[in-house]
Amino acid sequence: MKIRKILNNNLVLANDKQGNEIIVKGRGIGFNKKRWDTIDESVIEKIFTPENSKNSKELQSYLTSIPEDYLDFVQEYVDDIKNSYDIKLNNSIYISLSDHLTGTIKRFNEGISINNLLLLDIKQLYKLEYKIGLDMLEKLNAKFNVNLPLDEAGFIALHFVNAQDSEGKNDGFKISHIVNEIMEIVKRYYDSIVFDEESLYYQRFITHLKYFAQRFLHKELNYKEDTKLFEIIRNQYKEAYGCVKLIYLMMDDKYSYQLTEEEMLYLTMHIQSITEKSIL
Missing domain, CATH: 1.10.1790.10 (PRD domain)
Incomplete structure (x- = not known):
């Protein structure tokens, strides 16, 4: 492996065996070296592989600017x-x-x-x-x-x-689809409300839905039930809970997934928050 460019004492630009441009990190890997010198592979700590030439320049800029x-x-x-x-x-x-x-x-x-x-x-x-x-x-x-x-x-x-590797490349689409399905239920249920989509409460709700959808797709929904708190929230926010029950039915019917009490609890609290802060 040959040095193509010395970025600093600990970073050099090189090519792998397939000819792809890579950035190689290692303590003193570029010290007292010059272009086309052979890299001492025993000091390599990490290899970064850019997706393309533009990404390579951005990567070089990031790596050399970080202490x-x-x-x-x-x-x-x-x-x-x-x-x-x-x-x-x-x-x-x-x-x-x-x-x-x-x-x-x-x-x-x-x-x-x-x-x-x-x-x-x-x-x-x-x-x-x-x-x-x-x-x-x-x-x-x-x-x-x-x-x-x-x-x-x-x-x-x-x-x-x-940074966790995804099982499939369509996760982004699938997550957006599930989030949109849930939001359609909420907007139909509260058809007299105009939601402030720029509000903190609305953005937190969307973020919660994205996390839920991501973990649902990767089968990582492991919650600890708190039945007492769930009963309190369900009785206190009956209208919001009614909306959550429709979400429950959709997830059960379409994805054969039954929402846990804890997930229903958090959905109820989020929906209550966005309806309280929205315009009638």
């Missing part, structure tokens, strides 16, 4: 997660998460923090990823001597959710 401490930290942590859990992660997470942490810590040092308005949904729908997020947050704070809030664990969790 090496962040890249190394994310690489070590993600590799440990791959070895510890039965989840497949694509290489996009090394860049996206490193870039995210770079911006987050920069804002923190400038006294700027961002609340994670989806934290409750993430904790409930992505329990494993949130657990990973909490663990990484603890290590991150210790490593970089910061004190990022719990909101950050949710943001980290979403990176692990988004």
Whole structure:
């Protein structure tokens, strides 16, 4: 494997055996080297394969702009997660998460923090990823001597959710289809209401539906029932619960899936929120 271009001491541009352009990361891999030198494969830590030439330039720009401490930290942590859990992660997470942490810590040092308005949904729908997020947050704070809030664990969790290899290429379409089916039921049920689609409550509901659809497609809907709370919410928000029952019937009839009490609980609360904040 030959060096085509030296990006910095730890990153070089090369070609794989099939002639595809790749970016190779390794401690000192480009130090005191020149173009067409042979790469010492024993120091290779990670290989990034761009989709095309445009993507290669963007990838090079990202990788060279992210401080090496962040890249190394994310690489070590993600590799440990791959070895510890039965989840497949694509290489996009090394860049996206490193870039995210770079911006987050920069804002923190400038006294700027961002609340994670989806934290409750993430904790409930992505329990494993949130657990990973909490663990990484603890290590991150210790490593970089910061004190990022719990909101950050949710943001980290979403990176692990988004980087998981999909079973099929049509997931995006399928997710959108299920979300639209549910929203059609809600809009027909509340035909006298004009929903504010730009509102936080509406956006949170859509996000909840996307997460639900994604986990339904991958058969990862493992909830813990709380019958007492479900009974309280069902009796308190009877109209919203009536709408959820129609969603239940649709999912059962079309997908042979019966919503759990917990999922019905969260759907009821979300629907109650968007109807309270919308225009009659």
